Amino acid sequence: MTSKQTMRQEQSAFDNREYIKLIASRGDFIRQSLHNLEAAFALNTALDAGAGIGFFVSILEKAGLQTRALEGRAENVEEARRRYPGIQIEAGDVEDPGIADLGVFDFVLCFGLLYHLENPFRAIRNLKALTGKALLLESMCIPEMEPWAVLREEPNQVDQSLTDVALYSSEGLIVKMLCRAGFSHVYCFDKLPDHEQFCESLERKRRRTVLLATYEPVTLAGVTLLREPAAADDPWLKQNSIPVRIAILMKNFLAKTPRGRYAGVAKRWLQKFPKSGVPLRLPFGAWWIARRGRVDERLLEGNFEISELDFVGKFLQSGMTVLDVGAHHGLYTLLASKRVGRDGRPPARTPSRAWRQRERPAGQRVRALPREADSAVASRQRRNPRNLISAAPRDGEAAPREAGGHGRRSQDRRPSAGPVRSARS
Numbered sequence: 001m002t003s004k005q006t007m008r009q010e011q012s013a014f015d016n017r018e019y020i021k022l023i024a025s026r027g028d029f030i031r032q033s034l035h036n037l038e039a040a041f042a043l044n045t046a047l048d049a050g051a052g053i054g055f056f057v058s059i060l061e062k063a064g065l066q067t068r069a070l071e072g073r074a075e076n077v078e079e080a081r082r083r084y085p086g087i088q089i090e091a092g093d094v095e096d097p098g099i100a101d102l103g104v105f106d107f108v109l110c111f112g113l114l115y116h117l118e119n120p121f122r123a124i125r126n127l128k129a130l131t132g133k134a135l136l137l138e139s140m141c142i143p144e145m146e147p148w149a150v151l152r153e154e155p156n157q158v159d160q161s162l163t164d165v166a167l168y169s170s171e172g173l174i175v176k177m178l179c180r181a182g183f184s185h186v187y188c189f190d191k192l193p194d195h196e197q198f199c200e201s202l203e204r205k206r207r208r209t210v211l212l213a214t215y216e217p218v219t220l221a222g223v224t225l226l227r228e229p230a231a232a233d234d235p236w237l238k239q240n241s242i243p244v245r246i247a248i249l250m251k252n253f254l255a256k257t258p259r260g261r262y263a264g265v266a267k268r269w270l271q272k273f274p275k276s277g278v279p280l281r282l283p284f285g286a287w288w289i290a291r292r293g294r295v296d297e298r299l300l301e302g303n304f305e306i307s308e309l310d311f312v313g314k315f316l317q318s319g320m321t322v323l324d325v326g327a328h329h330g331l332y333t334l335l336a337s338k339r340v341g342r343d344g345r346p347p348a349r350t351p352s353r354a355w356r357q358r359e360r361p362a363g364q365r366v367r368a369l370p371r372e373a374d375s376a377v378a379s380r381q382r383r384n385p386r387n388l389i390s391a392a393p394r395d396g397e398a399a400p401r402e403a404g405g406h407g408r409r410s411q412d413r414r415p416s417a418g419p420v421r422s423a424r425s
């Protein structure tokens with residue numbers, strides 16, 4: 001006996017009591033949605049894709065839409081024509097790009113089809129080509145927003161896949177595919193059809209969803225705009241048990257240099273206690289209180305302006321008087337303080353917001369000068385540009401600038417403005 005005869009003589013899979021309940025609840029939902037959508041869009045034409053034996057077509061027609069239907073199984077097409085004489089239904093595979101020849105429809109309904117397909121994304125692209133204004137899509141899904149899919153076996157039945165497998169998508173993947181196919185707006189519904197498969201129960205997760213995809217924003221009550229879900233950054237990252245994670249942390253920690261270990265612990269400490277500071281011995285021997293921030297993070301890692309500090313350090317000699325203008329955090333001031341030694345004049349600097357906000361590192365012979373000092377230094381620098389050896393950043397900048405009077409200017413965006421002036425006392 002062929003399946004066609006089975007369908008006629010007994011009843012088709014579409015006629016069992018459970019299915020009829022599912023059809024009824026989703027039918028009510030389609031009616032209500034169409035009513036709302038017609039207020040937002042002028043809808044004249046419709047397509048029901050994967051129409052089965054055509055039971056939703058009459059709902060679309062009753063809503064005044066000139067309706068056509070597409071169904072993958074010839075026997076269902078025949079049964080639909082028998083049950084609903086006059087129905088405009090064609091046989092066609094929704095995965096076949098050739099179905100675009102059907103034309104463009106204001107409203108496309110695709111219920112109960114996506115999860116019967118081997119290539120749901122291909123189908124969504126085809127549905128997009130057929131949709132003029134709005135696509136209402138109902139599907140089984142894994143109710144998670146992370147975009148992924150699972151290939152499942154399908155029974156050989158008139159209401160199932162055309163092949164023996166189908167790719168079941170997560171809800172997030174369906175949203176992502178709709179976005180990527182070219183719908184600019186994808187909405188979920190606050191209230192889904194009144195059927196257990198649209199609800200979570202004690203034993204089971206929600207199994208189905210309905211989404212609305214459009215090319216322009218719609219202001220409808222009861223719909224929520226969804227953002228395209230992002231795929232996991234690193235799908236290969238293992239979800240290890242806590243002991244394994246601790247072992248990995250230990251291994252990575254021990255693989256670091258002592259300085260790297262200190263930097264790692266200090267950074268975690270500062271994350272946990274953002275208002276605190278951690279002591280850090282700088283390469284030129286001064287102590288620094290590292291706090292949260294990009295400069296201090298790089299100082300902890302030991303990669304902040306190594307060559308610049310070295311460059312400036314070479315000019316500084318014991319007994320010099322040094323002025324660090326626009327000293328920002330005071331890093332170069334400390335360098336100068338360390339280099340000029342006890343015989344030198346205390347390094348001085350103009351006050352900066354960053355400086356005022358942090359405590360003065362203990363033991364450094366540093367004092368703040370008023371901003372007017374800038375012009376005095378500038379005029380001396382004009383008289384003898386070779387004296388200009390370094391310039392510090394302004395408040396909020398990361399780094400001092402390179403020397404103006406010695407060699408080429410660095411690639412910095414702004415020319416050096418605040419010099420550290422050196423002169424023998």
Ligand SMILES: C[S@@+](CC[C@H](N)C(=O)[O-])C[C@H]1O[C@@H](n2cnc3c(N)ncnc32)[C@H](O)[C@@H]1O
Nearest residue numbers: 050051052071072073093094111112159160162
């Ligand atoms: C579960 S029924 C859904 C029928 C109806 N739309 C509903 O929601 O109740 C799935 C229907 O999609 C049809 N179908 C399966 N794969 C298809 C494909 N690749 N292209 C078009 N129709 C397909 C099946 O023959 C079946 O009639």
